[in-house]
Amino acid sequence: MQLNLSRDRQCKWGINLIVLSVLFGMLSPVQAKSGHSGHSGHGAGYGVSAPCHEPLMRCAKTMTAHTTKEGRIWFAWAVKKSLYVNYSDDVGSTYSPPVLVNPEEETIAARGENRPKIATDAKGNVYVSWVKKLPQKWTANIRFAWSADAGKHFSTPVTVNNDNEVTSHSFNEMVVSEEGVVTLAWLDGRHKKRAKSPGKVIGTSIYSARFLPTKEPIDNLRNIHQLNTSCVCCRLALTLNAAEEPVLMWRHIFEGGIRDHGMAVLTQEPLIADVHRVSFENWKIDGCPHKGPTLARQGKRLHMSWFSDSNVSPGLFYGHTDDEGVTVRALLNVAAKNTFPAHPDLSVSRKGSVQLVWTEFDGALHHVKWMESEKGTSWSSVDTVASFPGSADYPFLVQHPSGSYLLWHKPGEPVALILLAGSSEVQGSNL
Amino acid sequence: MKKSIVSVFVCCLAALTAEVNAAEPLYPANVTSLFEEPGRLVVLWSVDCPPCFDELAMLEKLLKQYPELPVTFVSTDDDSERYEEVDSTYRRFAGNTKAWVFGDGMAAALRYAIDPAWSGVLPRSYFVDREGERHGHSGVLKEAQVISLFQLSDLPSGKGKGSTGH
Numbered sequence: 199m200q201l202n203l204s205r206d207r208q209c210k211w212g213i214n215l216i217v218l219s220v221l222f223g224m225l226s227p228v229q230a231k232s233g234h235s236g237h238s239g240h241g242a243g244y245g246v247s248a249p250c251h252e253p254l255m256r257c258a259k260t261m262t263a264h265t266t267k268e269g270r271i272w273f274a275w276a277v278k279k280s281l282y283v284n285y286s287d288d289v290g291s292t293y294s295p296p297v298l299v300n301p302e303e304e305t306i307a308a309r310g311e312n313r314p315k316i317a318t319d320a321k322g323n324v325y326v327s328w329v330k331k332l333p334q335k336w337t338a339n340i341r342f343a344w345s346a347d348a349g350k351h352f353s354t355p356v357t358v359n360n361d362n363e364v365t366s367h368s369f370n371e372m373v374v375s376e377e378g379v380v381t382l383a384w385l386d387g388r389h390k391k392r393a394k395s396p397g398k399v400i401g402t403s404i405y406s407a408r409f410l411p412t413k414e415p416i417d418n419l420r421n422i423h424q425l426n427t428s429c430v431c432c433r434l435a436l437t438l439n440a441a442e443e444p445v446l447m448w449r450h451i452f453e454g455g456i457r458d459h460g461m462a463v464l465t466q467e468p469l470i471a472d473v474h475r476v477s478f479e480n481w482k483i484d485g486c487p488h489k490g491p492t493l494a495r496q497g498k499r500l501h502m503s504w505f506s507d508s509n510v511s512p513g514l515f516y517g518h519t520d521d522e523g524v525t526v527r528a529l530l531n532v533a534a535k536n537t538f539p540a541h542p543d544l545s546v547s548r549k550g551s552v553q554l555v556w557t558e559f560d561g562a563l564h565h566v567k568w569m570e571s572e573k574g575t576s577w578s579s580v581d582t583v584a585s586f587p588g589s590a591d592y593p594f595l596v597q598h599p600s601g602s603y604l605l606w607h608k609p610g611e612p613v614a615l616i617l618l619a620g621s622s623e624v625q626g627s628n629l
Numbered sequence: 630m631k632k633s634i635v636s637v638f639v640c641c642l643a644a645l646t647a648e649v650n651a652a653e654p655l656y657p658a659n660v661t662s663l664f665e666e667p668g669r670l671v672v673l674w675s676v677d678c679p680p681c682f683d684e685l686a687m688l689e690k691l692l693k694q695y696p697e698l699p700v701t702f703v704s705t706d707d708d709s710e711r712y713e714e715v716d717s718t719y720r721r722f723a724g725n726t727k728a729w730v731f732g733d734g735m736a737a738a739l740r741y742a743i744d745p746a747w748s749g750v751l752p753r754s755y756f757v758d759r760e761g762e763r764h765g766h767s768g769v770l771k772e773a774q775v776i777s778l779f780q781l782s783d784l785p786s787g788k789g790k791g792s793t794g795h
Binding site: 213214215222309336430483484485487507512536538559562588 | 679707714738745752753755756764765778
């Protein structure tokens with residue numbers, strides 16, 4: 199119920215016009231677009247809240263996929279307080295029965311980038327990482343489990359962060375090399391919490407951990423404090439370079455409160471001076487940028503895409519680097535801000551091309567846009583590959599031996615993989 | 630009395646101690662009503678946005694001093710499973726406030742309806758000027774900025790609550 203403690207419309211507070219002008223941009227008043235979408239009530243059709251609570255893929259809010267070299271597509275998804283893993287060997291026509299990863303119920307983050315992650319190695323081991331939300335606001339732990347029998351059973355989940363502090367540990371990212379070296383990276387609030395001096399902002403820390411299944415115990419993983427200057431609601435992207443070293447891209451707090459992106463190769467030692475700035479829009483914001491970047495490797499080249507809302511250059515961007523961020527080339531403003539571009543996902547196809555998908559919104563429909571390039575220097579025209587009026591999950595590229603597919607999960611509907619070569623949609627059983 | 634105080638119209642002694650108990654779900658058709666009242670500050674926030682809570686804490690403090698301050702809160706958490714968390718935050722506020730939460734699954738449509746130039750970054754605030762035009766701001770508002778915007782420091786009592794009109 200809205201409580202409108204109504205007041206006389208003639209009663210006004212004084213308004214400092216100078217402050218209004220400086221703070222709120224006097225020259226740029228905005229006008230409402232009331233009712234543009236025609237929703238006069240609960241008419242959008244699809245909400246964000248879970249559509250059902252059964253252990254079915256369609257009941258999950260988010261869907262994360264990982265495709266093996268042979269073409270098995272693994273899925274990780276959460277319903278209520280359970281995390282499930284299953285796979286499809288026929289591009290989504292049928293799915294294996296879900297396997298429960300966490301025998302003890304826990305609240306699993308499944309929103310935006312803060313979602314379960316899944317990966318495999320060449321031996322067929324399956325690795326899962328997720329965020330367990332704790333009762334207190336913004337507190338969570340990074341969790342991990344793995345399977346040595348191709349996903350039939352999973353190890354007892356462990357907490358990766360080793361601080362035993364009730365604070366924020368979130369936005370987990372995970373990469374696994376062919377040999378099975380697991381790298382986890384996440385945003386960590388332990389140092390921010392410990393900072394005693396009021397106003398002494400050190401930013402949110404980035405931590406990482408490494409796990410070698412055959413050589414190290416799974417519990418008490420060494421945590422590496424990489425650096426402090428990310429922001430609490432920033433996001434990470436993680437991939438492997440040509441030497442199979444983990445490369446991290448994140449929204450960094452640069453001098454003056456600029457929140458553009460940094461990149462670094464993660465080692466077993468903390469980062470000191472090896473942060474390379476890879477985006478240059480000079481977005482100054484004391485707030486939550488939210489939208490995260492994406493990374494994909496093609497040979498020695500790392501392709502990047504990110505969003506910026508800077509005054510000078512807002513929109514969705516692309517660039518690539520051949521030296522882990524020392525130099526950035528082929529900068530491209532992929533989509534203007536007024537198209538509401540968001541949630542980019544980069545991936546290299548089995549044929550070797552680099553592809554980018556992202557969402558746009560026109561006031562009524564969400565659209566998934568797609569474009570392709572041989573090396574990232576010149577791109578195809580932009581195609582609209584899917585549209586939807588309701589709330590959907592982020593779009594992801596699935597690179598399969600049979601072609602490139604779009605995974606765009608719509609809670610409440612069967613998981614669908616859309617063949618991007620222009621063929622028909624593959625729609626799964628009612629899981 | 631300072632000249633600037635003349636411009637301060639302190640109004641009605643309403644039931645200013647009432648709490649905001651639950652937010653009203655917002656849909657695009659309601660958006661215009663958010664900005665109808667000249668002199669109102671509209672604050673958009675989310676339970677997923679820690680900096681937003683710095684701003685909310687600042688406004689909570691100001692609203693205790695100046696319960697008549699015309700502030701509208703809009704949570705962008707368009708997930709009915711999170712409404713309870715949103716409402717628990719709203720219970721901190723009293724006074725001349727209005728409380729909304731984005732309708733389930735309506736974030737994109739509402740962002741577009743509110744302001745096509747707003748990317749969704751939070752916190753986001755709008756101020757409705759005397760002519761009814763809206764002015765947007767991204768990032769955390771500081772207490773001094775709000776005090777200065779509303780000329781609160783010029784109030785005679787400095788307490789606002791129970792103040793007499795001019």
